[in-house]
Amino acid sequence: MDTATENQGTIRSGIKPPTKIQKPSSPTRGGLNELTDAATNSRGVMGPPPGAKHKPSALPEPASKRPTLVDRAGEPYAPKPAPQSSRPINAAVKPTTIKGARGNFNSMSRPTGPNTSRHASASSFSGSVGYGSRLPGNNGTIRPRSAIGGLNRSKSQHGGSRPASSMTEHEEDEKPERKVFDTESRMETMEREFAAFKQRLEGETSQASDLKETIKMLQTRVTELETIRTQVMALNEELKSDLKDAKNYMSTANAELEATRRNHTFEVDDLRRKHRTEVDDLQDRYRKNTDRTRKENDEAAEKVRKEFETQIDKLLKMNSEELAETEKKLKSELEEERSRRSREALELQTEYKLKLQNAGLEADTKERETQNVRGELTNVKAELDRERILKNGLQGQLTEATTLNLTLDAGNRAMKEKINFLESDSQAQSSAFNDLHRRMQEAITAAAAANEKLRQEETLRRKLHNQVQELKGNIRVMCRVRPSSASEIEPAKIGFPDADTDSKEVAVQGPEKQSALGNVTTATYSYGFDRVFGPTSQNGEVFEEISQLVQSALDGYNVCIFCYGQTGSGKTYTMSSDDGMIPRATAQIYAEARRLEEKGWRYKMEGNFVEVYNEAYNDLLGKSEDLDKKKLEVRHDTAKKQTTLENAVSVELDGPHRVEEILNTASKNRSVAATKANMRSSRSHSVFILKLVGENSITGERSEGTLNLVDLAGSERLDHSKAEGARLKETQNINKSLSCLGDVINALGSAKEGSHVPYRNSKLTYLLQYSLGGNSKTLMFVMVSPLQAHLQETITSLKFATKVHNTHIGTAKKQTKTKD
Ligand SMILES: Nc1ncnc2c1ncn2[C@@H]1O[C@H](COP(=O)(O)OP(=O)(O)OP(=O)(O)O)[C@@H](O)[C@H]1O
Numbered sequence: 023m024d025t026a027t028e029n030q031g032t033i034r035s036g037i038k039p040p041t042k043i044q045k046p047s048s049p050t051r052g053g054l055n056e057l058t059d060a061a062t063n064s065r066g067v068m069g070p071p072p073g074a075k076h077k078p079s080a081l082p083e084p085a086s087k088r089p090t091l092v093d094r095a096g097e098p099y100a101p102k103p104a105p106q107s108s109r110p111i112n113a114a115v116k117p118t119t120i121k122g123a124r125g126n127f128n129s130m131s132r133p134t135g136p137n138t139s140r141h142a143s144a145s146s147f148s149g150s151v152g153y154g155s156r157l158p159g160n161n162g163t164i165r166p167r168s169a170i171g172g173l174n175r176s177k178s179q180h181g182g183s184r185p186a187s188s189m190t191e192h193e194e195d196e197k198p199e200r201k202v203f204d205t206e207s208r209m210e211t212m213e214r215e216f217a218a219f220k221q222r223l224e225g226e227t228s229q230a231s232d233l234k235e236t237i238k239m240l241q242t243r244v245t246e247l248e249t250i251r252t253q254v255m256a257l258n259e260e261l262k263s264d265l266k267d268a269k270n271y272m273s274t275a276n277a278e279l280e281a282t283r284r285n286h287t288f289e290v291d292d293l294r295r296k297h298r299t300e301v302d303d304l305q306d307r308y309r310k311n312t313d314r315t316r317k318e319n320d321e322a323a324e325k326v327r328k329e330f331e332t333q334i335d336k337l338l339k340m341n342s343e344e345l346a347e348t349e350k351k352l353k354s355e356l357e358e359e360r361s362r363r364s365r366e367a368l369e370l371q372t373e374y375k376l377k378l379q380n381a382g383l384e385a386d387t388k389e390r391e392t393q394n395v396r397g398e399l400t401n402v403k404a405e406l407d408r409e410r411i412l413k414n415g416l417q418g419q420l421t422e423a424t425t426l427n428l429t430l431d432a433g434n435r436a437m438k439e440k441i442n443f444l445e446s447d448s449q450a451q452s453s454a455f456n457d458l459h460r461r462m463q464e465a466i467t468a469a470a471a472a473n474e475k476l477r478q479e480e481t482l483r484r485k486l487h488n489q490v491q492e493l494k495g496n497i498r499v500m501c502r503v504r505p506s507s508a509s510e511i512e513p514a515k516i517g518f519p520d521a522d523t524d525s526k527e528v529a530v531q532g533p534e535k536q537s538a539l540g541n542v543t544t545a546t547y548s549y550g551f552d553r554v555f556g557p558t559s560q561n562g563e564v565f566e567e568i569s570q571l572v573q574s575a576l577d578g579y580n581v582c583i584f585c586y587g588q589t590g591s592g593k594t595y596t597m598s599s600d601d602g603m604i605p606r607a608t609a610q611i612y613a614e615a616r617r618l619e620e621k622g623w624r625y626k627m628e629g630n631f632v633e634v635y636n637e638a639y640n641d642l643l644g645k646s647e648d649l650d651k652k653k654l655e656v657r658h659d660t661a662k663k664q665t666t667l668e669n670a671v672s673v674e675l676d677g678p679h680r681v682e683e684i685l686n687t688a689s690k691n692r693s694v695a696a697t698k699a700n701m702r703s704s705r706s707h708s709v710f711i712l713k714l715v716g717e718n719s720i721t722g723e724r725s726e727g728t729l730n731l732v733d734l735a736g737s738e739r740l741d742h743s744k745a746e747g748a749r750l751k752e753t754q755n756i757n758k759s760l761s762c763l764g765d766v767i768n769a770l771g772s773a774k775e776g777s778h779v780p781y782r783n784s785k786l787t788y789l790l791q792y793s794l795g796g797n798s799k800t801l802m803f804v805m806v807s808p809l810q811a812h813l814q815e816t817i818t819s820l821k822f823a824t825k826v827h828n829t830h831i832g833t834a835k836k837q838t839k840t841k842d
Pocket residue numbers: 294295298299503504505557559587588589590591592593594595596701703704705735736805
């Protein structure tokens with residue numbers, strides 16, 4: 023083995039070459055560069071260890087760079103000034119080699135460059151040993167062979183490039199002096215070589231120790247770098263985890279931000295809605311109050327008029343009675359007065375006659391006395407004058423009495439005339455009264471006949487009305503597009519092509535689509551329904567369309583009207599606002615029930631308001647704290663085809679104000695149950711149930727109808743992946759119940775009589791079992807938002823409604839019984 027290989031071996035065993043030392047970008051790079059130089063140097067000397075990826079390192083360069091053995095092995099032999107034999111010591115000191123070398127000496131010791139060069143460059147050092155010139159040692163003695171032999175022994179396998187036998191043959195041919203000289207010179211050469219070798223060995227040893235130090239430094243460096251790398255990796259891991267945490271935090275913060283934004287939007291919507299509802303409430307309340315006041319005023323005026331008329335009649339009657347009495351009284355008084363006056367006149371005449379007779383008698387007596395007593399004439403004359411004055415006074419009295427008598431006679435005559443007049447008027451009046459009485463009897467008879475005719479016509483009307491309803495189909499679908507508010511700025515393109523004629527069509531422009539060629543197109547989708555209401559339509563207009571169905575409920579049919587559509591499309595506005603379908607339907611029912619009273623009908627009305635939330639029933643008229651807790655059960659009487667709600671509060675609707683109370687209680691209960699992230703009304707179905715039981719005391723008919731007014735939960739398809747916890751559960755339940763409703767309608771439309779309809783698949787369809795299908799009339803309102811942002815949901819809703827519209831459900835049956 024040559025020295026280079028040895029050195030190489032030392033490096034290989036002593037140092038584990040750095041494998042993946044990355045070039046740091048830190049200031050330590052300078053150190054690593056130094057190492058690289060040194061390593062390059064070392065590699066230049068030793069050659070890289072096989073298989074080791076020895077990267078340039080920053081080892082410090084050895085103090086002096088000297089030519090390596092390998093380098094020197096290729097150099098030509100130059101005996102002076104210093105022996106630079108590239109031969110290894112083992113070959114040089116091997117005894118057998120010495121022998122062999124001697125034989126070759128002459129030919130090989132010639133300092134002919136090319137030859138020497140050729141041998142020196144041979145792969146085996148032993149070949150060159152023979153011709154190396156021997157220099158004399160310090161003491162001139164030949165170095166003991168054993169010492170060299172010892173070296174030789176350890177490296178013997180490389181020695182003997184020439185066969186010993188051939189060398190022995192040559193030796194025998196040499197002369198003895200020359201032999202000695204050769205041996206000595208060879209010994210010297212060997213000594214020199216040995217010294218040179220020793221020196222080189224020392225050099226190599228010091229170089230090796232340098233290298234070892236360098237290696238140690240390298241190892242330390244490597245360890246340091248390893249530590250740094252570990253630290254950097256740990257730091258990297260930490261940074262990665264920090265980055266991950268930061269990402270998590272960012273996504274949580276984003277989600278929270280989104281939730282907050284959503285909540286905020288909900289709250290703003292709620293507030294806006296609440297505000298609008300309050301304003302509407304106030305307006306409606308004001309309008310209602312005004313109506314009520316006007317109505318009350320009218321009623322009061324009517325009442326006062328009637329009372330006034332009655333009072334006038336009464337007064338007239340009293341007056342005529344009084345008049346008759348007064349007349350009677352006057353007559354009797356007049357009679358009395360007349361008789362009294364005539365009595366008085368007679369008395370006065372009698373008295374006058376008597377007085378006249380007495381005066382005549384007295385005058386006769388006086389004249390006789392005058393005749394008798396002419397002396398007494400003056401007295402008599404005076405007495406006569408007095409008598410004359412008395413007579414004049416009496417005559418005046420008589421004239422007065424006569425005048426009075428005449429006046430009394432005139433009064434008597436006038437009174438008589440008045441009595442005659444009054445007597446003639448009362449006769450006219452009584453004849454008029456008799457006439458009136460006769461006419462009234464005729465009118466009563468005619469009214470009874472008309473009433474009977476009306477009753478017959480009412481029965482006919484009911485029959486015809488329900489025939490018309492049946493002809494219209496037992497499931498009808500109407501569409502209503504609500505107006506956009508001032509804050510809603512981007513409307514969808516929704517048209518009403520036949521708004522001026524039938525109002526049965528709505529056309530929606532779909533979203534933009536881009537073709538492969540980049541052309542942008544938009545499709546317009548048209549949907550036809552029984553009636554389409556545009557944004558300007560009012561609740562009154564909508565109610566006109568459904569009022570006939572409400573009438574059917576009074577006539578003994580089960581009627582179900584429900585509003586379907588996404589959140590914010592106007593379901594609650596249409597159904598439960600102050601002039602919505604619920605208050606209007608109940609007001610119509612009251613008015614109609616009162617009208618029918620004339621025809622012998624008496625109605626009993628009972629209302630329930632329940633909610634289906636998360637596939638459970640809740641009583642909206644119960645206590646708010648019982649919501650989600652109190653168990654509400656739905657029972658079906660399959661024989662009577664009737665539904666009852668166990669544990670639910672039923673309110674007897676004895677006046678229109680009750681509906682307002684019911685709606686307020688329900689709304690209060692729902693707002694108590696609502697949470698920040700959840701508008702309860704949007705996330706549950708509400709069902710207003712009005713049971714109408716009527717009995718006709720004249721005809722003995724009885725009818726039992728139910729009116730169900732349903733405000734469905736928002737139909738929008740929420741992204742399941744975004745919903746979590748309670749919200750996810752709600753979403754799943756809403757989707758389930760709405761798709762069950764679709765299934766039930768579909769099954770009713772396609773199934774033959776008696777086949778299975780999946781009412782039990784959801785609480786909503788189970789509750790409405792007898793109000794959907796054969797024995798009922800159903801009306802669905804599909805509510806549409808006018809906004810572009812809701813376009814996709816609008817199209818989905820309209821598609822669903824079209825499916826329902828295309829369903830034909832069997833004929834409704836009236837639940838009427840006749841008393842035995
Ligand atoms: N025809 C209409 N005219 C005027 N405003 C309307 C009309 N329809 C709806 N609105 C208004 O639009 C808003 C949303 O309506 P509404 O609350 O009835 O929707 P919804 O479908 O019942 O929503 P939710 O599912 O949340 O109960 C309300 O502010 C309401 O007043």
